Amino acid sequence: MTTTWHMTKKIKPQVLTEGRLQLHYAIQFIAATGTALAEALPDYSHTSLSWHPVLEVFVGAAIRAAQPFQVALDPVNLKLILLNQQSEAIVSLPLHGKTMVEGLSWLQQAVSQLGADASKIAFLDYPPDDFPDHPLAHGATFDASQPSALSELTDYYVNTYLLFQSIITANEDATAIRIWPHHFDMATLIMLPGTRNGSALTVGVGLSPGDANYNEPYWYVSPYPYPDTASLPVLDGHGFWHTQHWVGAVLPASQLTEFSSVEAQQQQVEAFLQSALALSISLLQPVSPAKV
Structure with a gap:
């Protein structure tokens, strides 16, 4: 293992x-x-x-x-x-x-x-x-002649599984880690108490191996219902907010800094996910009325 x-x-x-x-x-x-x-x-x-x-x-x-x-x-x-x-x-x-x-x-x-x-x-x-x-x-045939690329993609899932295990352990209302065949993303969904405009409050945390949004692997954290995009907070780990068609914090693989150690690379992704998750949860929390 x-x-x-x-x-x-x-x-x-x-x-x-x-x-x-x-x-x-x-x-x-x-x-x-x-x-x-x-x-x-x-x-x-x-x-x-x-x-x-x-x-x-x-x-x-x-x-x-x-x-x-x-x-x-x-x-x-x-x-x-x-x-x-x-x-x-x-x-x-x-x-x-x-x-x-x-x-x-x-x-x-x-x-x-x-x-x-x-x-x-x-x-x-x-x-x-x-x-x-x-x-x-x-009708074309499968091609496994580039095992280095397949191995590299596999590493993204291996790494993400480790990080998501910690996330679901820390969040009792998180779903099991699943990989969905439609978009091929590995994800967990965290359910939060309460609703907004009749919709349940959730935060999706996932890894996409690449899609029409980004032609490379990327991690995402998406609060729902989507928050106002006018003043989204700054993210750690060189992440940024995606706001076209859906709203979520994103860290594309190309944003990873060139590192001399696996520990430093892991720490960057962990910092992004922890920051994005905490900020997403806070964006969904009701705003307390100002004291007079």
Whole structure:
């Protein structure tokens, strides 16, 4: 189990896009299985993934079957794996050179052999223009020939999982750490007491591997309902406020200072997250009336 920070920025964050898209498409096999075969939950978390800190793989919901299993993805080797209840590999498929259709066919056959109704497994539909397009969606094959990029992206999830473990421990109303297949972000949601204009008060804390907002990994902390953007407070750790279409504190990977130690890099991200979380909570607190 990894318990120490992995140095990032060994590869320029902006050139990780292709690896990120390969992984984003690869996790759809996990989401498809959870959606089809796991017990449906009202928050849709049965469609999400978790990070397995011992195996260092993305893993889906536990599936009841004659032989219970979970679908996992080794992100560095781009390998699809079925795990038993002891987190041991039952069978695996290297995705390199395979299409999405071929991967789905293999998954359905493997799941069927474990006693589940694999015919239900189908890829999720997302809103138009809200999921990244890629040749994989049009019959291209997976490419695992750049393991350094896949390893670098994996390090962002490893590091963030460690930081988020501390956050959810300190905030009893924080949800479990989940990775959502739609946007591929690792996140927890902190529920605060009270409401504003009928909406629950929440702070989302997450890592995105990159998207249309920022073409690189970035950490975010987003208070909701969104606060007034006219006078947002200064953030620690070289973070800044994103205010277009959504409001949140952001720290892109390219903002990380060049460091000589992993400790210094970790401290910058921790400082950003702690500052952004505290400030986001304060922005949602009711303003006390001025004393006369």
